[in-house]
Amino acid sequence: MAHWLELMTSSLPTLLWATLSFTVPLALLSFALGLVLGLGTALVRLFAPRPFAAVAWFYVWIFRGTPLLVQLFLIFYGLPSAGITLDAFVAALIGFTLNVGAYTSEIIRAVVASVPKGQWEAAYSIGMTWTQAMRRTVLPQALRTAVPPLSNSFISLVKDTSLAAAITVPELFQSAQRIVAVTYEPLILYVQAALIYLVLSTILSFAQDRLETRLNRYGGFMGARA
Template sequence: MPPWLQLMQESLAPLLWAALVFTIPLTLASFVLGLALGLLTAVARLFAPRPLSDIARFYVWVIRGTPLLVQLFVIFYGLPSLGILLDAFPAALIGFTLNVGAYSSEIVRAAISAVPRGQWEAAYSIGMSWSQAMRRTVLPQATRVAIPPLSNTFISLVKDTSLAAAVTVPELFQTAQRIVATTYEPLILYIEAALIYLALSSVLSSLQVRLERRFARYGGFLEART
């Protein structure tokens, strides 16, 4: 067996373990929390009183206008100067959640705005409250519009978690860096890490296609009913 292939074989287990224990949980938790934050932010921008909508708009402006790596550094390395000490994983989780929340809020806001005004009026005409109309009529239709861009956000987040290595989270990429520090084979290890990211992204892309087809059928069902 060639030395490079043997090295890849020996490093595969720790790389996969890092992906399973840190990369995937960080991605899932950040996306779920970020999506919830994005929904609240989108609703605040569309329907909240002026002070709250301004705060939501300011949050989105700051996060979208600054690099994710800088945000992670501010949270992990900057906040201790204010007496706020965070471990690496929670700091990364907060950083990714805030980032996903800002970007997903724009997706959700656009999706809600894309629902025709007549759908709101139809919901109100049968006695629904605002929250009921949002939950039962508007959000199901907005979800179909938001699925493709949100799926792309999730796939990008998988790759963006490699930035957590900069704040000492022992995820997939930092594990590759640690192995490189002992083997002095950066090309082989970084290619192997890239292949794992590629495999994860490919699986998620396949799931995205299936999810979009399912919601397309659901959307056709809704249109047939109306």
């Protein structure tokens, strides 16, 4: 037991550094970029001409229908055969962004489509353009509904960043693997990595609950403005 405690204590700074340097930035950047991509994809599928909507549908179909790990391997190990070589972190960022974009686009598309048509008509009746109606009336209502599933997607993404270890990104899980290769103590190191993921997920779940409570209390991110 003393040996395990000593090992956990000595390895904790390395694991925390990997978490703060790679796991957290990878999750935040991927989710932010994926959210922008998902919003654009959702709006194209809902409102763009059919050829553009078909391209957006195809993108979503591909990235929701194939495993994330396979996507990462294709980007990092497959693209070099076509003359495109990417840094491991950049490859992971691209892979996670494309994957997140596909999933969040479906969430956003569903919540935007769920806004009653009367809201559009009310916005148009006071002289708003389509863009103004979307920005001031539709999106505030849709985003309030989208917060729980989007929050769950982000929590899942934080855990999925462990897959980046497979393409040599030195994030939390790969750091644990490297220590295991030296200490030959897989049980304690992987348990320790799992606990760090658990702490991150718990913090994010608590933040999600607080955000949902705040939205229910105050009625959304922002009120519709004339």
